[in-house]
Amino acid sequence: MPKTLEGQITMEKTPSYFVTREAPSRIYAMSRDTKLIVVVRDPVTRAISDYTQTLSKKPDIPTFESLTFKNRTTGLIDTSWSAIQIGIYAKHLDNWLQFFPMSQILFVSGERLISDPAGELGRVQDFLGLKRIITDKHFYFNQTKGFPCLKKAEGSSKPHCLGKTKGRTHPNIDPEVVQRLRDFYRPFNMKFYQMTGHNFGWD
Numbered sequence: 001m002p003k004t005l006e007g008q009i010t011m012e013k014t015p016s017y018f019v020t021r022e023a024p025s026r027i028y029a030m031s032r033d034t035k036l037i038v039v040v041r042d043p044v045t046r047a048i049s050d051y052t053q054t055l056s057k058k059p060d061i062p063t064f065e066s067l068t069f070k071n072r073t074t075g076l077i078d079t080s081w082s083a084i085q086i087g088i089y090a091k092h093l094d095n096w097l098q099f100f101p102m103s104q105i106l107f108v109s110g111e112r113l114i115s116d117p118a119g120e121l122g123r124v125q126d127f128l129g130l131k132r133i134i135t136d137k138h139f140y141f142n143q144t145k146g147f148p149c150l151k152k153a154e155g156s157s158k159p160h161c162l163g164k165t166k167g168r169t170h171p172n173i174d175p176e177v178v179q180r181l182r183d184f185y186r187p188f189n190m191k192f193y194q195m196t197g198h199n200f201g202w203d
């Protein structure tokens with residue numbers, strides 16, 4: 001991490017930190033005052049999104065449905081598959097709470113980041129002790145992209161949407177498999193809502 005002067009905030013983003021066993025102790029050893037921000041979305045959609053990303057790089061992988069189960073007949077879910085494992089948020093959060101208090105962790109709703117980006121970024125700015133500089137005025141909904149985009153990119157006067165790898169069309173997944181995954185995640189989601197004191201509305 002670069003050195004940070006008084007009055008500056010240094011940010012670093014790595015999606016895999018949240019699910020990496022050693023990350024909390026290492027970050028704690030670096031600075032126990034670090035504020036942590038995690039974007040979470042419905043773990044079922046997250047798993048399908050994860051699969052879609054892998055599929056775009058390796059088109060020959062097995063179907064989502066076959067990777068989901070250890071045994072399709074018994075309906076036993078393969079929790080060792082990372083696309084499934086990452087969505088067990090309560091388990092990962094437990095690991096972080098061994099080192100950091102909840103007051104130092106902000107969970108941003110991935111769903112609200114799309115439906116109300118300014119509102120969600122308002123929470124981020126408050127959490128970081130910043131003035132609410134980014135507001136509704138900075139966003140517009142781009143019909144072609146199907147997502148909110150910035151009216152002006154940093155250092156430019158032109159609108160800016162995220163790239164092609166963000167907001168891909170997901171493949172259709174067998175609704176029975178989706179339902180089985182919903183049932184699988186429900187208790188973990190409930191635990192996560194309890195731990196964070198926030199109902200993310202995934203059920």
Ligand SMILES: Nc1ncnc2c1ncn2[C@@H]1O[C@H](COP(=O)(O)OS(=O)(=O)O)[C@@H](OP(=O)(O)O)[C@H]1O
Binds near residue numbers: 147
């Ligand atoms: N404004 C805007 N534009 C485009 N996409 C948006 C936006 N806000 C949130 N999202 C969602 O971000 C998802 C991709 O982010 P990732 O977390 O996969 O990115 S990362 O590669 O792990 O950093 C991506 O997931 P997919 O839809 O599965 O591609 C989007 O749903």
